[in-house]
Amino acid sequence: MIGLSLEALDHLNQSELAWEARVEQFSDYHRLWQRQGVLPLVRRLMVDFDIAARLLGEFAEGERLLTDLLHLGEMLQHASQELDGEHALIRFLAEAIADPDSHGDSHKLRLESDADLVKVVTIHKSKGLEYPLVFLPFIANHRPVSDSDLPLRWHDSEGRLQLSLSADEETLTTADRERLGEDLRKLYVALTRARHATWLGLAALKGGENSAIGHLINGGKAIAPARLLKRLATW
CATH class of the missing domain: 1.10.486.10 (PCRA; domain 4)
Known part of the structure; x- marks a missing residue:
């Protein structure tokens, strides 16, 4: 040895x-x-x-x-x-x-x-990498910005970072919109990692419309379980 x-x-x-x-x-x-x-x-x-x-x-x-x-x-x-x-x-x-x-x-x-093992990685760490098969079982998971996330961070119309120690409705909406934008960027990364096929774990659960995948599938609007497959097929 x-x-x-x-x-x-x-x-x-x-x-x-x-x-x-x-x-x-x-x-x-x-x-x-x-x-x-x-x-x-x-x-x-x-x-x-x-x-x-x-x-x-x-x-x-x-x-x-x-x-x-x-x-x-x-x-x-x-x-x-x-x-x-x-x-x-x-x-x-x-x-x-x-x-x-x-x-x-x-x-x-x-x-x-x-190379013969299943790899569990975050979407962020998978950026720039490629895998034969990709499984995204929790792709609809998300965490909306809330008043407990102080200080809140967002960018104004000129792209300057802003911080707020209070959480009124307008500020929460703006910060959550930026959260959605970042989630959409990560979703793009997730959906472009596979060489052959990608599996998505989805269900018409309450609140799922606010996730990045929910925003793409139905414009951020709630969707009935019976219509989910139809919307996915259209998408």
């Missing part, structure tokens, strides 16, 4: 100072294990010995090896919360190696790449 060269290993045999320095380094790792757990230890080792770069650079299956190493650290961290002491954890690992099928699905190998 650490990948020291033969020369480095021989140097440990030849130099007492190098050996003592390495012993002290691993004593620090032991204390880290005792204080914080196995996973922080694994991550520290990866940084100190540049393990990720070496695995990815020297081995064709480097991504697989790196994923396995991180999975092992997570598995041992979780197991240590239910076991008493370091020796119990070492025995647990030895038993898991001896009988790999005895611990259920949680110890099976992870997928080769995150």
Whole structure:
């Protein structure tokens, strides 16, 4: 895992100072294990010995090896919360190696790449990215501006930012209009991320007409459940 060269290993045999320095380094790792757990230890080792770069650079299956190493650290961290002491954890690992099928699905190998996994991201963070399939189950969710959102922010006719510490009806309407404009921009981002197909989760729920998708479908007006499909087909 650490990948020291033969020369480095021989140097440990030849130099007492190098050996003592390495012993002290691993004593620090032991204390880290005792204080914080196995996973922080694994991550520290990866940084100190540049393990990720070496695995990815020297081995064709480097991504697989790196994923396995991180999975092992997570598995041992979780197991240590239910076991008493370091020796119990070492025995647990030895038993898991001896009988790999005895611990259920949680110890099976992870997928080769995150490309095969479902990614959950915010619309904002998806900007500029592309995905084969996109699911937007809560696309009608929105949060209208209310008098509890002080200070309110909006722009005047000349584009200058305005702040208000009070919330009269006109100010709330203006601020919510800007909220809708920002939601429409994010909706455009959401609807243009898919390479093949996009699914929208929609229902004719009360208040949904004030969302960005509700504004596009029916001009911001309430719509009866029976007419939703027809309006979607028209749109």
